Amino acid sequence: xxxxxxxxxxxxxxxxxxxxxxxxxxxxxxxxxxxxxxxxxxxxxxxxxxxxxxxxxxxxxxxxxxxxxxxxxxxxxxxxxxxxxxxxxxxxxxxxxxxxxxxxxxxxxxxxxxxxxxxxxxxxxxxxxxxxxxxxxxxxxxxxxxxxxxxxxxxxx
Amino acid sequence: xxxxxxxxxxxxxxxxxxxxxxxxxxxxxxxxxxxxxxxxxxxxxxxxxxxxxxxxxxxxxxxxxxxxxxxxxxxxxxxxxxxxxxxxxxxxxxxxxxxxxxxxxxxx
Numbered sequence: 273x274x275x276x277x278x279x280x281x282x283x284x285x286x287x288x289x290x291x292x293x294x295x296x297x298x299x300x301x302x303x304x305x306x307x308x309x310x311x312x313x314x315x316x317x318x319x320x321x322x323x324x325x326x327x328x329x330x331x332x333x334x335x336x337x338x339x340x341x342x343x344x345x346x347x348x349x350x351x352x353x354x355x356x357x358x359x360x361x362x363x364x365x366x367x368x369x370x371x372x373x374x375x376x377x378x379x380x381x382x383x384x385x386x387x388x389x390x391x392x393x394x395x396x397x398x399x400x401x402x403x404x405x406x407x408x409x410x411x412x413x414x415x416x417x418x419x420x421x422x423x424x425x426x427x428x429x
Numbered sequence: 430x431x432x433x434x435x436x437x438x439x440x441x442x443x444x445x446x447x448x449x450x451x452x453x454x455x456x457x458x459x460x461x462x463x464x465x466x467x468x469x470x471x472x473x474x475x476x477x478x479x480x481x482x483x484x485x486x487x488x489x490x491x492x493x494x495x496x497x498x499x500x501x502x503x504x505x506x507x508x509x510x511x512x513x514x515x516x517x518x519x520x521x522x523x524x525x526x527x528x529x530x531x532x533x534x535x536x537x
Binding site for chain 1: 447448449451460462483486487488489490491492493494495496497498499501502503504505506507508
């Protein structure tokens with residue numbers, strides 16, 4: 273940029289513009305609230321009852337790339353105390369492109385002590401997975417992750 | 430023949446500690462989306478629910494769908510209050526039902 277007459281400056285600008293556009297695109301992906309197929313959106317709406325989930329509190333831990341979609345370890349933690357007056361009452365998992373979007377709903381109580389669940393799930397293909405948490409005050413929190421799957425599950429042997 | 434395994438921590442547990450329990454059960458979790466070699470639909474056969482009771486209270490349960498992997502594995506927290514059994518129950522399609530418990534020893 274300090275050499276405006278450099279023969280390369282045009283290319284430099286293009287490259288910068290491209291990187292900028294790429295960054296904007298990635299940001300748009302990250303903050304896009306739903307990232308959901310119609311099936312997933314409908315399943316989530318059924319769980320939330322139409323309340324818009326907020327981003328935060330929920331940590332969805334799942335490998336970004338898995339070879340085998342038949343048994344993928346998934347861990348959900350919610351950063352919230354488990355006191356009788358305020359606790360995480362439910363954690364739910366949804367998939368974007370499995371034959372059915374529902375995965376599981378975990379029902380927790382103050383006796384759980386910790387809003388932390390672990391299981392193993394199936395992924396039919398590369399897709400987004402969403403974890404939602406419902407607090408005892410009725411508020412909803414969400415995190416979504418994309419998982420790239422190289423061998424499918426569900427319909428394969 | 431169904432076999433289930435329940436794991437409780439082996440380290441000493443004090444009253445008030447939050448412990449992670451682990452449970453796994455043998456089950457195909459047949460989705461109902463697959464077809465046999467003859468092209469016939471293989472009917473759905475899954476576990477729908479797992480319940481955990483401790484000290485007379487239902488402390489945790491989970492509703493499962495086809496996307497839970499075969500031989501369902503679940504891990505979750507519970508506040509240890511006193512020594513006693515943690516009782517698990519799995520319920521599923523075709524009248525499936527399995528109960529099993531493990532002893533939680535709480536010191537201090």
